[in-house]
């Protein structure tokens with residue numbers, strides 16, 4: 001019997017295990033292949049805030065998560081001596097048309113009201129030109145640029161390595177790679193692993209990325225709408241002489257993310273239908289071409305890696321978090337879609353504090369597992 005079974009060794013499962021370890025909960029984490037084998041083992045690592053307008057509880061949750069992540073990572077870096085490749089380098093958004101400048105100026109005001117925590121404020125500056133010539137190219141930014149000071153980036157694989165290193169030294173945490181959960185029986189508190197082994201648990205956190213959805217659907221006999229789907233994404237890592245402190249460029253869905261060691265990540269495609277989930281194709285070539293148009297200094301950059309993965313998108317389009325309404329011993333942590341890296345730490349803190357019963361974090365209603373299950377069942 002384990003007190004807590006975590007299914008999945010991606011960013012969601014690992015943060016859950018770290019929070020559980022801090023709370024003194026005896027935990028077993030089961031990962032089908034290896035840590036980071038799913039979407040979390042990618043290369044982009046952009047931590048992008050929502051727009052500062054139409055403020056709501058979802059935007060506030062994400063803001064709090066993005067602000068608190070910096071200190072969390074600094075603490076773990078000090079504890080482990082490892083680096084997560086984190087930097088609050090900000091984001092630059094080229095404004096290609098005059099009307100976009102008008103909208104951006106409105107956001108500048110809204111950020112002053114909404115992007116403020118107890119001890120820090122973040123800004124949405126509208127400027128005539130980028131602070132670094134060519135980043136982005138003037139042709140892409142004829143009406144100026146936005147520079148926001150809230151956005152950040154990290155190196156996904158370095159962060160996973162750091163979280164795993166915390167867990168490997170934790171006395172009450174067992175990480176088991178290379179075996180997977182075939183079936184969950186949350187009423188009996190049992191999980192069946194490949195090969196027939198049964199694990200009994202008091203609580204299970206299902207954090208298996210896109211594979212969470214069939215496991216949830218199976219609990220309902222599969223007779224309803226699917227609880228979520230997979231959206232494929234492709235990204236590339238380039239070797240380029242770009243200062244790692246420069247901001248992330250965001251332009252019409254395209255991200256250009258300067259990392260440490262002369263690496264720049266470019267992403268991502270968003271594909272609802274695909275034949276092969278893990279191969280890269282001409283869509284990625286097109287994206288790299290767009291990146292070169294926005295930042296011509298990338299023209300000669302060598303491509304170090306092309307990578308594809310599947311993002312978990314829950315039926316309600318928001319993360320699917322917390323206690324399952326019909327199975328109180330089952331908690332879900334999936335559906336982070338395009339923003340898991342910015343949210344996972346705070347989501348994990350919420351889920352683990354639900355288990356220990358000392359929760360002080362408000363979760364947006366649309367994130368709650370029960371909202372997604374209601375959509376799934378049509379209730």
Ligand SMILES: Cc1cc2nc3c(=O)[nH]c(=O)nc-3n(C[C@H](O)[C@H](O)[C@H](O)COP(=O)(O)OP(=O)(O)OC[C@H]3O[C@@H](n4cnc5c(N)ncnc54)[C@H](O)[C@@H]3O)c2cc1C
Nearest residue numbers: 008010011012032038039040046181209211233339340341
């Ligand atoms: C190209 C691309 C770019 C992206 N860029 C960003 C970005 O810049 N910023 C951002 O925040 N997000 C980004 N994302 C999204 C982000 O990567 C995902 O939302 C996130 O990784 C999901 O994490 P997860 O832990 O829920 O799932 P995963 O990382 O997929 O982890 C689930 C794990 O569970 C394991 N597993 C599956 N089934 C079982 C089972 N039955 N038993 C045991 N283990 C199982 C899998 O092997 C896997 O390791 C991007 C995604 C893609 C594809």
